[in-house]
Amino acid sequence: MATLLEKAFERAAKLPAAEQDQIATLMLDEMEDELEWQAKFSRDAVKLDEIARDVRAQILHGETLPLIPDELPE
Template sequence: MTKLLEQAIERVKTLPETDQDAIAALILEELEDETCWEQTFYQSQNALAQLAEAALAEDRAGKTQELDPETL
């Protein structure tokens, strides 16, 4: 465990139980969101690779044009 996390936990221990539970719920929710994001990103790798290949094929076929930041 990092020193910063230890410091945060020590401070949380001084709070009333309801506040401790609220902070714990936030941490658990954040960890779950991160897990869901990682799974979604991992599962989308094949689709992203297909999109990238399609974009490269269009570029090789001359169906793309150079991006001009001045016209955005």
């Protein structure tokens, strides 16, 4: 186990059970969310590659405009 994670568990172990449960819930939710994002990106990887190729071609052919945040509509 990573040293930082061990340190976090040691500190969490000193907290009341209710707070430990809150921390555990947050960690499990975050890990589940990460797995969902990884699955989504792996399913969409081919499409994302196509989009990236199209955008690079548009940039190469001068078909894009620079993004100037100060000039974006509100």
